[in-house]
Amino acid sequence: MSEDKRKRRGAGRVTLNTVARHAQVSAITVSRYFNQPDQVSPERRERIKAAVDELGYVPNLVAGGLASARGRIVGMVIPNISGPIFASTIQGFSDTLNRHGYQLLLASSYFSVEQEESAVRAFLGWSPAALVLTSHFHSEATEKMIAEADIPLIETWDYRPERSPIQIGFSHFQVGVTAARYLHDKGYRRIAFVQNSAAGDFSALERRDGYSATMTELGLEPQVYAPQEGLAPFEAGKQAMQALMASERPPQAIIFANDNLAAGGLLAGQRAGVKIPGDCAVVGFGDYPFAEMLMPSLTTIKPPALEIGVLAATRVLESLGEVEVERLNLLECRLIERESA
Amino acid sequence: MSEDKRKRRGAGRVTLNTVARHAQVSAITVSRYFNQPDQVSPERRERIKAAVDELGYVPNLVAGGLASARGRIVGMVIPNISGPIFASTIQGFSDTLNRHGYQLLLASSYFSVEQEESAVRAFLGWSPAALVLTSHFHSEATEKMIAEADIPLIETWDYRPERSPIQIGFSHFQVGVTAARYLHDKGYRRIAFVQNSAAGDFSALERRDGYSATMTELGLEPQVYAPQEGLAPFEAGKQAMQALMASERPPQAIIFANDNLAAGGLLAGQRAGVKIPGDCAVVGFGDYPFAEMLMPSLTTIKPPALEIGVLAATRVLESLGEVEVERLNLLECRLIERESA
DNA sequence: TTGTAAGCGTTATCAC
DNA sequence: GTGATAACGCTTACAA
Secondary structure (H helix, E strand, O other): OHHHHHHOOOOOOOOHHHHHHHHOOOHHHHHHHHHOHHHOOHHHHHHHHHHHHHHOOOOOHHHHHHHHOOOOEEEEEEOOOOOOOOHHHHHHHHHHHHHOOOEEEEEEOOOOHHHHHHHHHHHHOOOOOEEEEEOOOOOHHHHHHHHHHOOOEEEEOOOOOOOOOEEEEOOHHHHHHHHHHHHHHOOOOOEEEEOOOOOOOHHHHHHHHHHHHHHHHOOOOOEEEOOOOOOOHHHHHHHHHHHHHHOOOOOOEEEEOOHHHHHHHHHHHHHOOOOOOOOOEEEEEOOOHHHHHOOOOOEEEEOOHHHHHHHHHHHHHHHHOOOOOOOEEEOOOEEEOOOOO | OHHHHHHOOOOOOOOHHHHHHHHOOOHHHHHHHHHOHHHOOHHHHHHHHHHHHHHOOOOOHHHHHHHHOOOOEEEEEEOOOOOOOOHHHHHHHHHHHHHOOOEEEEEEOOOOHHHHHHHHHHHHOOOOOEEEEEOOOOOHHHHHHHHHHOOOEEEEOOOOOOOOOEEEEOOHHHHHHHHHHHHHHOOOOOEEEEOOOOOOOHHHHHHHHHHHHHHHHOOOOOEEEOOOOOOOHHHHHHHHHHHHHOOOOOOOEEEEOOHHHHHHHHHHHHHOOOOOOOOOEEEEEOOOOOHHHOOOOOEEEEOOHHHHHHHHHHHHHHHHOOOOOOOEEEOOOEEEOOOOO
16 A cells, blocks of 8 residues: 555545545635635635545645745755754744744755855755845855845844845844943953854954954953864863963953853863952853853853844745835844853 | 746746756756766766756756655654754754755654644645654654655654654663663762653653662662752752752762753752762763863763764665665663763 | 656636 | 636656
8 A cells, every 4th residue: 555655646645626526616715725715705614624624634835836936935044053052043933934834944054155055055946935044155156046036035143234135133243342341341451352263253253343342442452362273162261261361461351252162261260260250250152051050150142042033034924925024133132140240 | 027027937937948948858858867867878968967057957846846746855843943952963864864965844842742743744745755753752643644644754862662663762761770870880879860840851751760770779779859840950950959968868979860950950069068079979961062061060971862863864865765774773872971970 | 868748736817 | 706727847657
């Protein structure tokens, strides 16, 4: 039996027509029952519902997608799925989409534009209703393909008002400003910034720039420490803390480019007998799940990860309707005050 | 222009036929060029390649899926995307799939069989090549739908040899055994187990059973502590540590049902002046990313999360070929020895 | 190795 | 409100 099913394509399958026959209506009426129920008389709706339930009919979305040239499916390319940062965005995006009958096609790029391009190419083959990418940095071919497919494009985790796709993100520069101001307000004056050890993390550089600009504005000297490139962030954070505390005039506070680095810093500090925040305050970025579990718990800046996902889905859904869509969506980060600063 | 494109479905689109005309071959030959290149003469292959490049042709997988009644797409339902546990599985699964030209449809169930059912129903509409679920606990309707669709089903993060779907998982019972034995070997005798505060985490109960059985076998008395249900795991862990250390004969070692609980325990212990592992050793489960960042760093048992994802994809791909597929895949957990025990 | 013809299951279009 | 008919872009089946 299972053999037979596979042999002849679609043999014995319950289709729109099967349902139509059972309900004694035409196929298109069943189609309307699913897509524009208002246009079907209550009486027939009931007959159709009965037939659907009895037959266990599952609409073939592939056929629907082919016929309508646009499927209820949305592609998302994210740098990496298992990192602490993007998971919430995926979660919020997927859940919101699902609630409205759309499905998520997911792939990861590992920050490579080539991998992003190949994911986009594959996605386009499924006639997605829209595409969601991370950041504004894509290959030419990617941009061209999407332009030709003529579907809504949404760029997340970045904010470039000058670009035409829908933007959903926040200002990394502002994160640097916020961190520096916060520490300054608390009375700290010698404030250092530790860069990320991962090459290609351009957003982290913007946070640094926000920090540097603020320091200068406050009449203070920026001090940027760059750990050895390629080191695991946790290790890089340790290294940075050791190096900074061993320097002639150690900083009174350190802003780390992200929470992984900060966790390393915290640990190295404790091991070296540096009191945190007494001898040196620490601020991170990301509000990774462990931030509250560290000792001392980590003061950090929390990006709107979940919100980005939810809003991206909302904009996707809107852009499929007649509604005018808000193209620029600047969200805010929140400083979470804990023990480390 | 963009308006026009949307009006008439597929107007001006580059199709297999466009390519065929350009390359002066028939459409089916172009189809073969993509699916069975060996059956196309080198000469025509080149002509086709040129046409594809020139036109920027992207195969319409929706049409292909409809025609062949099986798309190069695989659905995965995971309890939650942003938790520390399943993210690696998704990552491994997705990457492996992508490498072989398959795409991932993802949805989350939040441990609800109803949500799982609705995800499966939506997935089936896309004629997936296979379906991957978590655990063995599904609604009747879910099982029925999948059986009727007659596609490979893979159950992950669980291991039920008696069930017919392909199984990829590990023994939670064995995790409990391993933890208890490890502590016993280290000389600890009063060993407690702290349950998860989340109702419905049945796997955690199996770990507890493994612990209890081992204790009995070793001639020791099992001591299970159940935190208040519904408490956040981190808080539950704190509560458990406080309660246990305040008891008449505090344990010398504690096994926590997962690393979140253990992190709470560690923190509460430190705050209360309990030396870890001196006064009380701690073992967790999960090897969450923060395990090595805690102080003391957390000894824990690491489940093969990434491996499950990769293997699931491998089995999916195999089951689409003629190959006989290994139905039972029992993986192993690894105890990661750090400072806490 | 290559081609022709006939679907796959749905929706757009137009007519009633 | 309802239906007949013709796509949608590809692959299967069969023939040459």
